Amino acid sequence: MQPTKTNIFLYLVAILVNLLSFSIGVSITWITSVIPKVDGSTITDDNPFGRLLTASEISWIAGFLPLGAAIGPLAVGKISDKIGRKKSLLILGCVNILSLVITVFAKQTVLFYISRFLAGVVLGSSYSVIPVFMAEISENHNRGALGCSVGIFVAIGMNFALVAGPYLSISVYSLLCISPLLIFVPGFFILSPETPWYLAARNDEKRLTKSLLKLRNKTVEEIHLEMTSILEVVVENETAAKAGVRDLCTNNTLRKSLLICLVIICLQQCGGIAAVLIYMPKIFEAAKTNLAPEICAIIVGVFQVFGTIVSSVVVDRLGRRILLLVSSVFTCLTLVTLGLYFRLNLSDVVWLSWLPLFSLVVYIFTFNVGLGPVPWVVMSELFPSNFTSIAAALTSSTCFMNTFIVTVTFPYLSTFLGMANCFFLFTVVTICGAIFIYMVLPETKGKSLQEIQKLLGSCG
Template sequence: MTSETSSDSSSAIALPPLRPGPHQRRMDTIAIVATFGGLLFGYDTGVLNGALEPMKYDLGLTTTTEGLVVSTLLIGAALGALGCGRLSDAIGRRKTMIILAVIFFFGTLGAVVAPNLGVMLPARFILGLAVGGASVVVPVYLSELAPTERRGTLGGRNELAIVVGQLAAFVVNAIIAAVWQPATDSNPGGHDGVWRIMLAICALPAICLFIGMLRMPESPRWYISKGRDNDALDVLMKVRTEDRARAEMAEVEELAEEEAASQTGGWYDLAIPWVRRIMLAAVILAIAQQVTGINSVMYYGTKMLEVAGFSDSAAPIANIFMGVAAVIGSSICLFVLIDRIPRRKLILIGMIAVTVFHGLTVLSTLVIPEGKVQAYAVLIFVALFVLSMQTALNVPVWVCLSELFPLRLRGFGMGLSVLILWVTNAIVGQVFPTLIEVGGIRGTYGTFFVICAVFTFLIFKTLPNTSGRSLESLEESFAKGDFR
């Protein structure tokens, strides 16, 4: 055990211990329903991995417009992240998620029926608003409802739902492509419009999210921020034992009074040194997650494998291994590591691991002759990169971002940091098709290797640990200048 972990644990002792009972089952049900937002996030970002080539043929896309179909969703996600953070502060986490389910549905409908790029890009932008909103609101909702001892496990389920959604997209794409043989540049005699079926599947979890959230409670911490203490206690009594619920109420109420006095909550708070410090840490963390190149694999994995040497028919099947690696890694992190290893330590391990596997990917192209063996070596090392990313980096990053900010700044801070995350994601998504075409595997993953090494150092210098303490205890420590 590190000194980080020891000091964190002591701050949670004041609360009565968690005890099993129906309240824990209710908490688990809430987490399952809320993470349909993550499932939608994953499917919408992963579906183009197999749908892009037949869409490119049907709509006459170029390398530039191909990147636009991907990056338009990501630009929408950046704006959705910022806007929905503030919206959820104003009207509540639950109502915001219901609105997002509706946006998901109509954005999907627009993309499915799009006759040309002029309709497809606005539809993808609308979907992006929902994806970005879900990326902010779902983790915050779960972290505010979860008890301290289970916050990592419950909050991390959203990231697991995302990679399950991406894996589902890869599998659905491979099955549909095998059954209908879509028309592509290399197979012009195939069926037209097969990609529309791939996209349409996304409507199903959107309906589930809408219906499910109608029956879910609001965040008790949001109720307290609005002075609705009785409503907050009612919610806590459903997901905690009575003594635990009342103890948490007292802790949050005390901190809410302190926050009201200090007038936290927006851009002007960046003038406060400790707020500026945690915002810098959040921004570096958000950028680092995207410049690892993880989403270039999840968006363009099929294309990347074709460049590595796989055939058009083998690449979609091989790409499923990326989704499987992501789900296995997220599961290991969520059920084994997230609440046992301090967040900061786990994130640093993840950054080191992905940097090493990028280096090995580049090395394999240098020492192995071009051909089937090199293609499989690239597949193995990129899959190991995805596995290490999901095992030690993706889940902790999202959980950490939801924990760093104080209550009244949480929507704003999470929204701003995730806005930057999505802008970085959009840049990587737009540039990757050109980068892989010009630099190949060696140039692309060599670039990721150098960037990851730099951001590993920056995270080491700026990121505090957030695990093992209540959200209120973290805020008190940061305000005193304690960023251990």
């Protein structure tokens, strides 16, 4: 089917939102290129501190990002329900600009802590607002693809940081990272409407009509059925329950939805992805690969982008559940391979020097086919509209609290347990998650948000 004007404008809005996704991707791996500049054997011009940082300082510069990401969603979820998805995203874009401006001029570690904490608040909050925004502007047939597009742009942003970071000073690097946000803020402000579901929840039928007319590019008569359906569902949800944490825990269907989201998001982070991305150069250095660590990181990043693109193409065809299971199996296999590589000291075996890079390429690719983007798509689908924001906030906060724990503890765990045992520990988590997905997660492919709620209720 040829794309219509509806598709074109809808995708234009999605691209603008994903400039923020790109920016939060940059913030995730921004530290990967900075660590070698401040943790080398000598002080260089690229080091803004005038001294080498300690392992503790570096771990906290890395750790303040997920710490802020764990805290941010708890406040932004409520704010998003009050001021709207559009205004929330614009505020997050402006805060992200501020965080990068700080790193342009910072020469003290405390300013880096502040910058990374602010970037973390934006990161976690964006993961709780952007998936909701995408779900609420999309239609049934493209909801999965638009949801996974967030992962594509995050991956591109992460890869951009890996490519540009090693070859630029921290100040120039940070200035370059601001540029997509300078397009996002005015472009999104001018072009994007508020989401139909948010406007329906506010009983603003006039703006709801305008929003649907823009996003669907249909006549008033053609959007009438969708508008009526949205209004009916919103009224039904508001009549049934108030959106509170207590309701999430006491209602059987909502409790099951929350449990599914929290478990798969813990699987996502405790499977080692944060440690792999942030400390990738250190892992390659320990593995004694033939290529320079920064080149290996770039190669891995390219496959990360490729994986998210594959996910967005097949998620609405194959389904959410199968992608998560396949992703879990292959990430598990690669973690075992890496664990054995370090346990058997194979770094001294010249003909196996390719194995760490190959394993991490497969790990990152398969992670981004399923475990990376799909949990956020699932999260945006499992809750009624009046519970989506609070559920997204709890899920996002849980996600990044796990990221914080993994990020801060990995340097110590790798020292005391050894690199091999760290990878084996990540393997155990991944196996447990795969079993949970197989036993509990329902397939939501092609179903409306209303049908998904009925499915969860019947499975309760």
